[in-house]
Amino acid sequence: xxxxxxxxxxxxxxxSPLSAVAQMLEATERYPKxxxxxxxxxxxNGQFKGMSTDEMKQALIGQLDALREAGMxxxxxxxxxxADALYASRLEPWxxxxxxxxxxxxxxxxxPMQFMIDECHKRGMEFHAWINPYRVKTTLSTKLASNHVxxxxxxxxVTYGDQLYFDPALxxxxxxxxMVVSDIVSRYDVDAIHMDDYFYPYPIxxxxxxxxxxxxxxxxxxxxxxDWRRNNVNILVRELHEKIxxxxxxxxxxxxxxxxxRNESTDPLGSRTRGLQNYDDLYADVQLWASEGWVDYVIxxxxxxxxxxxxDYKTLVEWWARHSGNRPLFIGQSVMNTxxxxxxxxxxxxxxxxxxxxxxxxxTIGGSCQWPASAVVENAGRYKEALMxxxxxxxxxxxxxxFIDNEPPRKVRKVKAVWTExxxxxxxxxxxxxxxMERAVQYVVYQFKRDEDVDIDDPSHIVAVTPNTYYExxxxxxxxxxxxxxxxxxxxxxxxxxxxxxxxx
Numbered sequence: 001x002x003x004x005x006x007x008x009x010x011x012x013x014x015x016s017p018l019s020a021v022a023q024m025l026e027a028t029e030r031y032p033k034x035x036x037x038x039x040x041x042x043x044x045n046g047q048f049k050g051m052s053t054d055e056m057k058q059a060l061i062g063q064l065d066a067l068r069e070a071g072m073x074x075x076x077x078x079x080x081x082x083a084d085a086l087y088a089s090r091l092e093p094w095x096x097x098x099x100x101x102x103x104x105x106x107x108x109x110x111x112p113m114q115f116m117i118d119e120c121h122k123r124g125m126e127f128h129a130w131i132n133p134y135r136v137k138t139t140l141s142t143k144l145a146s147n148h149v150x151x152x153x154x155x156x157x158v159t160y161g162d163q164l165y166f167d168p169a170l171x172x173x174x175x176x177x178x179m180v181v182s183d184i185v186s187r188y189d190v191d192a193i194h195m196d197d198y199f200y201p202y203p204i205x206x207x208x209x210x211x212x213x214x215x216x217x218x219x220x221x222x223x224x225x226x227d228w229r230r231n232n233v234n235i236l237v238r239e240l241h242e243k244i245x246x247x248x249x250x251x252x253x254x255x256x257x258x259x260x261x262r263n264e265s266t267d268p269l270g271s272r273t274r275g276l277q278n279y280d281d282l283y284a285d286v287q288l289w290a291s292e293g294w295v296d297y298v299i300x301x302x303x304x305x306x307x308x309x310x311x312d313y314k315t316l317v318e319w320w321a322r323h324s325g326n327r328p329l330f331i332g333q334s335v336m337n338t339x340x341x342x343x344x345x346x347x348x349x350x351x352x353x354x355x356x357x358x359x360x361x362x363x364t365i366g367g368s369c370q371w372p373a374s375a376v377v378e379n380a381g382r383y384k385e386a387l388m389x390x391x392x393x394x395x396x397x398x399x400x401x402x403f404i405d406n407e408p409p410r411k412v413r414k415v416k417a418v419w420t421e422x423x424x425x426x427x428x429x430x431x432x433x434x435x436x437m438e439r440a441v442q443y444v445v446y447q448f449k450r451d452e453d454v455d456i457d458d459p460s461h462i463v464a465v466t467p468n469t470y471y472e473x474x475x476x477x478x479x480x481x482x483x484x485x486x487x488x489x490x491x492x493x494x495x496x497x498x499x500x501x502x503x504x505x
Contacts (some may be wrong), residue, residue, distance in 0.1 A: 103145025267313025290325025339381025
């Protein structure tokens with residue numbers, strides 16, 4: 001979408017003054033219509049543990065309302081933190097981050113993931129189900145439920161430090177994780193499956209991951225453990241992607257790796273950094289996954305500040321922008337790091353303006369994701385206010401994943417304004433479709449004044465993104481003429497041609 005719009009602007013250069021074109025380009029970069037605006041809602045911090053069903057529902061609704069107000073269009077919600085479930089799973093026990101006791105169902109019974117899917121879609125937001133693939137215990141003192149897979153197959157697991165993990169080398173481990181993901185995708189209307197940075201665990205100095213026995217059995221054709229470990233993770237990532245595509249081809253698979261792929265001192269093509277490395281320390285070959293098409297988006301966690309001596313934010317953003325592997329790239333932002341550090345070039349302000357300007361400089365960067373969501377909700381350092389006032393001033397639609405599907409749905413039908421007992425409503429009929437990939441699941445409503453050109457590439461005219469086939473009109477006295485435009489979005493955010501309707505409000 002962004003490239004097509006820029007080509008149009010270049011064509012206009014022939015007919016328009018350069019200053020006007022420059023203003024249009026600036027507006028496109030300042031207020032993009034297509035941009036991933038996500039936020040991670042974690043559960044491992046215990047923020048929901050012990051809450052009653054009603055209390056947790058209200059807490060989640062409050063967060064979603066605040067995040068929607070801040071312009072977010074995607075929520076990444078943690079549903080499997082320790083090979084357990086914040087949903088009704090037949091394969092893994094209820095998470096202790098709900099009730100405080102693993103295996104204990106919430107009372108009264110409810111399904112947090114289904115609840116979040118419904119509430120996100122109601123607000124025009126995508127829902128990404130966030131799982132941790134290998135981790136089973138964040139601390140060994142945690143008690144596992146009797147039906148936890150560890151108590152059925154303890155031979156699949158290894159202890160490292162104070163934590164318990166699936167052994168990534170075992171086909172049985174991969175089979176179980178793929179079953180869990182297949183179950184989620186089959187039974188829930190998720191928009192994506194999401195994994196974060198925990199593959200092989202972060203290394204403990206002087207202590208190797210205890211997989212000698214597995215290497216002896218499965219690693220014979222590899223010259224070293226590093227290549228073998230990376231291959232183990234590669235197999236899982238590829239198999240998960242294939243499973244997801246097989247079940248529901250519109251469900252995306254995204255990963256948010258640690259922010260450094262490799263340092264330049266290790267690899268001449270690496271970044272000018274000196275920190276932990278995905279490739280060498282976590283055995284996560286993110287570039288391979290992107291280039292092979294095994295992931296659908298990447299969100300590197302670039303949680304440092306501009307000017308960090310070991311991992312400079314600017315250096316890393318520029319590196320990832322050049323090495324996105326032909327897959328959508330979004331930037332993982334640390335809210336607290338951003339607001340606590342001053343802009344080196346303008347010490348009177350924090351780093352949010354500089355980071356947003358840098359992010360929107362590169363065509364290969366399609367948005368960002370905020371860590372943690374709670375910091376946005378709490379308006380830390382006036383971060384939420386800044387998003388609302390400037391950077392997310394107008395709504396944005398998520399990027400189109402045209403390598404999965406680029407066919408837009410058909411136009412909406414029978415657009416009309418009708419007085420009802422609930423007020424003055426704009427109604428339309430959903431477009432017809434031949435298969436699920438063509439089905440309209442949301443609608444975008446635009447408002448234009450009588451003398452304004454209809455330009456649906458301008459997000460300032462978006463007044464609603466809704467799953468409903470109606471919109472309540474802000475009627476005043478019936479004397480002012482407007483044109484409303486309605487488009488349809490399919491599951492991968494392809495947008496239909498517009499349909500217009502004149503109304504008086």
